[in-house]
Amino acid sequence: MVTINSTIISGAGAIPAIRPLLNGKEHILLVTDGNISRLEAAKQIRMLLEEDNRSITIIDNVPPEPSHHDVSQVLGGLTSCTFDLIVGIGGGSVLDVAKLLSVLCHPQSPGLDTLLAGTKPAARISSLLIPATAGTGSEATPNAILAIPEQNTKVGIISPVLLPDYVALLPELTTSMPAHIASSTGIDALCHLIECFTSTVANPVSDNAALTGLSKLLNNIETACAEPGNLVAKLEMLWASYYGGVAIAHAGTHLVHALSYPLGGKYHLPHGVANAILLAPCMRAVRPHAVTKFAQVWDLVPGADTTLSDEDKSHALVTYFASLVRRLNLPDNLETLGVPREDVASLSEAALNVKRLMNNAPCQPDRDEVQAIYRTLFPQH
16 A cells, blocks of 8 residues: 655645745746646746746646656756656646656656556656646656557556655635636546545545545535636635545546547547546446445435435436536537547557456456447437
């Protein structure tokens, strides 16, 4: 089991609390993207980093769903790798790249190709991760996910060494998120929480994190999407996302993520959108194998009828997930996103090959069952 030793700063108005973390740091690598770097809160953080004449190197071109080629290109563009601190400000892709660079810029780095081949990193540079979306929980996971376009999938580099020294949960960074980003990243967090809660490797520690996160998320996701300036709801969503990351660190996701990997790897669908489309169909397949746990989650839904039987609660939860995705105006079929129906067979093969996640599922669907799930994601003619 992973031990998470990160120091956490959180709250509205907490940006100045970052200052003490910078004592003694002279050379900082800031990893972000162009959209995030223009936010007022991000500018405030950058001004803090630049105090005391610190040397700041900025990478602000991390693409969504980055590939190993993208990371190699970023690394090749650095004139020096001598840093005291790596700071990541952004969504999951940015934070994953920041985590990787904290290892790859260390003198003992084994190199990216060696990491991808399965070698575990031994050391990293000190790191501070600041999520600008409330979804991936990357700041709390020992994972860095990269697309491998040649194989139409993604791979995870996984090691506790990737976990950061510091995390800052600052709701001001998330108020400018467009509604579709807030909703899709929120559903990503929901997938992390419900998948880890129902995983075969779930345990009391991961269950505690998952239930805490689910309570926060189910009570705040719609408010946070509808009221972007609501700092209370935004902070609760950041914590829900963080707890999703903690749950991943102690357990692991399964069916939704296994089936979403090929969609991101081949078609570059945003990870949260792919998960949103898959959430209800995958949970429908999982439900018979996790009735009691689904009933526990149903009891956390605002306004839920808690007098139902566990069986009825489990069905109600799947229906709730489907209606939540619709209420958040997220896509519910793959055809509108440019995925051809003819690719169901190859998608299914790729999903079944994500054995790291498939092995966590409480049910073990075969090829026909995975294809059947994918087919429900196309309009029924």
